[in-house]
Amino acid sequence: MNFSLPSSVSSPQDLTALTTDVQSYAKWLSQYSIASKAKTSYSAAHPEITPAAIELIRAASDQKSITEKQVDELIADLESFAKTAPVMTITLAAPLSVGTKKTLVDWCRTSIHPNILITFQFNSLLLGGMVLRTGSTIFDWSFRRSLLERKTRFTEVLDRV
């Protein structure tokens, strides 16, 4: 596996969609190759794939052209990557902006694991902070948890009020 995922492909769902795009491109490429070998015109248009898939296909090519074999190897690498990559779920209090999401993914792939896949969810009850789940372990760093762990302070504050 000689590629790195772009930061826009952060979750297993994104990776599945990326693999699907590459597979559709591989199918088109196969048909195009057969038509070229038969020296017939192939009028089917290039499939609509995501920029991340295009970037990945370009990275896998020799910057001039790409063969079916290279695409198949890329698909196999993506499927193997999906099976072996560590997965983590981060729940936040609100949906992320693209920039914030990219920052977090880059930080995690830089600091924790280069191939980590992160699924982002949101739950407004958290108020703030995040809840992180890896496998069967949950790290609750939400504001709600902080407030509940310090609930005695509510009564103290109310007493002072």
Place this chain on the structure above:
Amino acid sequence: MGGLEVQLFILGNVFVIGALMSAALFHWREHRTKMKSKTKSSLQPILPPATVRHIIEKAEKEYSRTVEQTSLELRHQLHTSATSLHDQVSNLGLKMINDELGQYRSDLSIAHKETIGSMQGISKDIVEHSQELRTRLLNRQAAIELQLSRQQAELEAKFIAHSDSLDVVFQKRENDFMSKLDELEKSLLNTQQQYLDKQKELNAQLEQNTAARQEQRLEQLDTQLDDAVVAFLLETLGHNVDIGAQLPYLTETLAANKEAITKELR
């Protein structure tokens, strides 16, 4: 034999008297018949009827008087004969009775003597038989008494053995009863103790439950208070959360827990 002869003699006299009376009646009847025929046949034409009638009446009276006289004489003779015959019969009867009495007395004396002899033998036999019976009776009585004494001894032995067995059974039953009674008392004491323990346990449990319920109520109150505060914060802050502003906090938290996350990812 004397009595039979007297009877024959009396019967002979009765027969002779009967024959004489029959001859007299026959003679009187024959005479009367002849007188009637002579009167009818010979005198009727000779004598007047009144004379004939008078003669007949006189003859009848005479005849009647003669017949009556003859009858009286015959009666007298019969009476005399009867008296004599009676005397003779009485004498003969007395004699016969005396003879018979003497013979009877003699026979009776002989029979008495024989009877006395027989009675003496019978008495002796009776005494001997009585003695034998008494001996047998005594032997039998002794045997019965011996058998009775044996049976009584056996019965007493059986009674003693049965009484001993009954005593053993009774003692065993008594022991069982006492053990059962002890067990019941122990069971009762255990039950009472269990009741007291259970009561204490229930009291403790009640107090514990009361305290737990009180604690639960307090926790519910705190939870509701927390929920109220959280609901208030959500109502005021939930719609205005800025994740971008929280990004430094998020990265700092991730960096602070990097090792734990890496460990879990392995």
